[in-house]
Amino acid sequence: MDKNVENPLARFERRSNGYALFIAGTIAFVCLAIGIGSAVQAGIWPVVGFMVAAVASIATFFVLSVNRNRRLDATSDRRLVKWDAATPELQRQNVNLEVKELSRLLGVDDDSLGDLLSAYIVAEDLALRQIQQEEKLPLLRHVQLGSTPFDAILIEQDMITCIEVSFLVVPDVRQDKIESMLKKISIAKKNLADMKLRLRLKLMLVLVTQLSLAEEEALRGMLITRRFTDTPVDIDIRLLDFESLQRTYVTD
Numbered sequence: 001m002d003k004n005v006e007n008p009l010a011r012f013e014r015r016s017n018g019y020a021l022f023i024a025g026t027i028a029f030v031c032l033a034i035g036i037g038s039a040v041q042a043g044i045w046p047v048v049g050f051m052v053a054a055v056a057s058i059a060t061f062f063v064l065s066v067n068r069n070r071r072l073d074a075t076s077d078r079r080l081v082k083w084d085a086a087t088p089e090l091q092r093q094n095v096n097l098e099v100k101e102l103s104r105l106l107g108v109d110d111d112s113l114g115d116l117l118s119a120y121i122v123a124e125d126l127a128l129r130q131i132q133q134e135e136k137l138p139l140l141r142h143v144q145l146g147s148t149p150f151d152a153i154l155i156e157q158d159m160i161t162c163i164e165v166s167f168l169v170v171p172d173v174r175q176d177k178i179e180s181m182l183k184k185i186s187i188a189k190k191n192l193a194d195m196k197l198r199l200r201l202k203l204m205l206v207l208v209t210q211l212s213l214a215e216e217e218a219l220r221g222m223l224i225t226r227r228f229t230d231t232p233v234d235i236d237i238r239l240l241d242f243e244s245l246q247r248t249y250v251t252d
Contacts, residue, residue, distance in 0.1 A: 086142040086149040094149075095120065098167065105169055123208045124165045126245035128152050131163065131206060131238065139163075146191040148184050154204070161202045161236070162188060168209045171219035181205065186232045204236045208245070216241075 036051045099117050102108075108116055128151070132139040137154045145153065145162060154161040164181050166173065185203045192199055209216060216239070223237055 084144045086144055090149055091142055101174075102167060102169060120167050122250075123167045123242050123245070124151065126242075126249050127165050127206050127208045127240050128163070129249055130240055130245060131204070135161075145188045148188045148191070150184065150188075151206075158198060159200045159202060161204050163204045163206060165206045165208065167242075168207050168211065168219070171211055171215040172222060173205075173207070182231060189232050201233045202236060203233050204238065206238045206240060208240050208242050210242045 033055070036055070039045075039051065095117065099113060099120050102120065103113055103116055106116070128139060128141060131152070131154075135154055135156075137156050139152055139154055141152045143150065143153055145160070150162045151165045152163040154163065162185055164184075166177060181203065185201060189201050192201065207219075209219065211219065219239070
């Protein structure tokens with residue numbers, strides 16, 4: 001018999017131990033509360049002080065235990081999520097769409113598309129390096145959360161941050177781009193809900209810019225006033241300057 005097969009009752013046994021701990025703690029709390037009441041009526045104030053300290057200790061223990069169990073549950077749930085690398089075809093399609101839009105905005109001819117493609121790939125790579133440096137968390141690039149592809153994801157306990165990167169040469173984010181990102185994060189959230197996983201989602205929009213100071217101020221104003229309608233999750237918007245990224249990670 002294979003001794004590595006997990007006991008199918010192990011999960012229920014762990015939960016039972018948690019319930020037993022909760023019941024024992026509740027009984028101890030009730031007994032202490034009765035003891036405090038009796039000591040107050042008798043005017044035995046030192047005993048009251050000791051019992052209040054004991055109640056505070058029990059409460060702290062329970063808070064720490066709940067947080068620990070939540071982290072363990074989140075770790076268990078993450079194992080049930082299907083993590084697949086986005087296919088090369090899908091990655092190539094997404095990059096080509098972004099590059100074609102940039103070439104249209106810049107008025108670049110087809111002969112210069114190769115240089116623009118290289119610049120876009122470098123910008124995305126440096127932006128994700130910077131985000132990982134700032135967040136100090138594991139970062140997975142070009143993965144699918146379920147069946148929904150994202151440029152990257154960050155994982156921290158029960159929080160999954162889905163990252164979308166965009167390279168801006170004008171102080172604006174296309175509305176269809178915003179709607180596409182919101183649709184993707186909505187699908188990902190629904191998939192997790194259908195799987196009954198206790199994980200939270202956040203969307204991080206990373207905007208790599210190559211703008212003047214005036215244009216960057218205009219972009220910030222647009223982001224403040226632009227309505228991200230029907231937002232299913234919290235959104236974190238980061239602005240990164242392309243030249244600053246190159247100075248940090250590429251040039252001496």
